[in-house]
Amino acid sequence: MNRRTFLRCGACALVALGGPPRFLVRTAAATAARGKVLVAVFQRGAVDGLSMVVPHGDPAYAAARQTIALRPPKRGEADRAVDLDGFFALHPGLAPLVPLWESRSLAIVHACGSPDTTRSHFDAQDYMESGSPGVKSTPDGWLARAVKGLPQPKASPFRAVALGPILPRALQGDVGAVAMASLDRFDVRAGDTGARGGFEALYARSVSDLLSGTGRETLEAVKMLRSADAARIPPANGALYPRGPFGESMRQIAQLIKANIGLEVAFADMQGWDTHVGQGAEQGQLAARLREFGGALAAFAQDLGDRMADVVVLTMSEFGRTVVENGNRGTDHGHATAMLALGGGVRGGRVYGRWPGLAREQRFEGRDLAVTTDFRTLFGEVARSHLGVPTAPLFPGWTPSRPPLGLFA
């Protein structure tokens, strides 16, 4: 049985066995009013997709990585990769995501990446965020263009929010996206109400243009956030976010969603994936990052509970890493990696995409996992199916040459 027939049968079995996850059924009525949310998560530094979602069924996997290959999954043994479908396994650091895989909320797209071959972090991030591989001059980001295509023309000042001090490339553009370092700090820090009122009056009275319009929206947003008291909404359902900036970002995105203030697109990122030296296997440097990453995503899903029916989390990274371990027990810059889609109407419990194989002759330029799914196919499908956004403007000059993945029902 080759990989492709295996996948097909797996999908048939899923369709035969299960309906949508329970939360979808239960909350179908409520979702219309609350609106959909897309949360884009960028793993900056190029995550090693082969350790994150381990192709243990590929005969070339273990041999390519003498010290950093994960051992094949073994049921009942702790600290082992967790088998997904007989071919792929999740890194043990991502074990908190296994229940979401089992409830078919979590889908994986492997061998996904950019058609551009740059191995420069900054170029590749730029291309992925602008949605235009190989073209630097694209003025705005793909998520900003997605926001422009959202069905509701008049929207909340919190329609598009990035957690972090500066607006990421993906959300740059004329859509009024908010960048905030934290919910607590999104306020006029005056210590008294006089200054806040003063600024409100100044921006309310001034002539209508981009600057004063944004100023009014901003101060309106500040008031909205204060009255929603979003920063004080506690995690629900016993969700425990891991410590660290990424867990904080996800916790605050959940607060914004639960505050019902009109969030539609959110962005967060996590650093530290550039594992050139001492990458580790089940334990070690990468494992620690993955625990934080998986823990935060799982806590987010738990925190939101039924609300996850309206929310899709999409993860991405600028490229993957070399198939073969380097001389420093790490990996160098590669090509394709694995990306996750979680929640909403995602048909999870499945690894999507054609597996190109890890044997030398199957690799890209003899060294890297080849890209078989253009990241734009994945991003576009999520934007169209989840947010109802037309995809043509998202990726200028690109027409998909392959059929969609079928990530959504």
Added chain:
Amino acid sequence: MRRLAVAFLTLGALTGGGVPASGAGPGPGALGEEPTRGAPPLADDRRILHVLNRLALGPRPGDLERVRAVGVDAWIERQLHPETIADAATERALATLASLRLSIPEALRDYPRPEPKLREKLQAGQLTRQEMMELYPPEKRPFRITAELQAAKMLRAVESERQLQEVMVDFWFNHFNVFAAKGDVRWYVAAYERDVIRPNALGRFPDLVRASARHPAMLFYLDNWLSARPDFTVPAGGPKGGRKAGLNENYARELMELHTLGVDGGYTQADVTEVARAFTGWSIDRPQTEGRFAFRPRMHDTGEKVVLGHRIPAGGGQDDGERVLAILTHHPATARFIATKLVRRFVADTPPPPLVERVAATYLSTDGDVRAMLRTIVAAPEFVSAEAYRAKVKTPFEFVASAVRALGATVDAQGAFDLARASAEIGEPLYQAQPPTGYPDRAEAWVNSGALLARMNFALALARSRYPRVAVDPGSLVTGADPRSPDAVLDRLLAALVAGQASAETRAVLTGELTNPQITRLTAEDRGPASTDVATLAALVLGSPEFQRR
């Protein structure tokens, strides 16, 4: 009677600086009017304010009067020749920032990379980045180079008398951007600004292109140092011996798209490849110890190239790249592209096409003389037109510098670190623009909610002296105004901060705020009349829509 006094004092602030009615006074008849209260400003003062907002980083208290005294045209001409302007105080203030003066090999020596063993420990999770860096004294950490460069940029922006030079250094750095956090660029970036950008900021554009093309910062940032003929293999012996290298088009593409012709400049993918071939071998000698330009003949593609229809015969070497630069810098598309960007910086986000054409013509007739192009711009009716007035939104860097200048604050190198952080919080971490486009020069890029709030918060913190290393005294701006008369205080403040040029709406709002008991506080001494919280009023002005524009 008091009202007359207020008007007089206001006029004094507008025209004569700290001492009312001294120096160059207003013309006869002006005294009877209320010049800052809704009346149209003198066209001359408005033009001076405009020039100070565009050719400098905003006026300091008294600048308007100083420019008026020498004449605005003479002031501009002096700014075009910064070497004629004494600026010793700024140089003294920069003295504590040691990394600014180091050569690249000295920087590589004085700010060592963490030892490989420590980096391994870091990677293995046995050491946090914080712990690793704490093994080195703060003044020896590589990050210090960028931090000092950021501080120097803020310090010069606030304090330097050579304001136009600072404006142009900022402009050209963004035009020829390098990202200080990409690899070895960190050790090269101070030298790059000092040796490539600054000396040529008001010189000739082709010199800027040539100097940037061969600087290690640009060679590293846009990967040209690795670019080689397609069949090149790294000679055995070194760490990468035996590895195949090939053509890297990164620099070639950006050279045409962003540095010279512009994206619509009429080049093709074939031109990109040919230009990349011409620059093969333009590399860096020992990047981690020396960091010097080196031409490596063995990496160079010696075949014939055809660039934009110009034939470069086979058998060339380093001169292939130099020929390409000559072709590009003499191209009319380059003239138009550079003219467009300059007009966007000095006139409006959407540059008026007739002015662009005239500036492009100046480029072509002067071989890219930056001074000549700037003269064409400032003499143009488009530059002084009503549409251009306050048409530009300040970048975070410009906003921070102009706010500090408006308050008449003084800053030393230490305070400048804080100001650089403020610029980062508002969205512009200096020298950290990752894409080769540099930081954008259009309003949409900078106007977003988080950034506007950050501007308001900076205005509050600055005016309320929350930056201990930036000396601010808002009270000094209203010296002489009757503290029991909030109106008088406001007039003086607006005169000092925006040369009295506040919109009627802003003035009305601020007048309303004067009745706010949290702003108009009772004084402890007399319990009767109110005294005004000048710092908060100043913060409101600095955070107002007007002050975000230049």
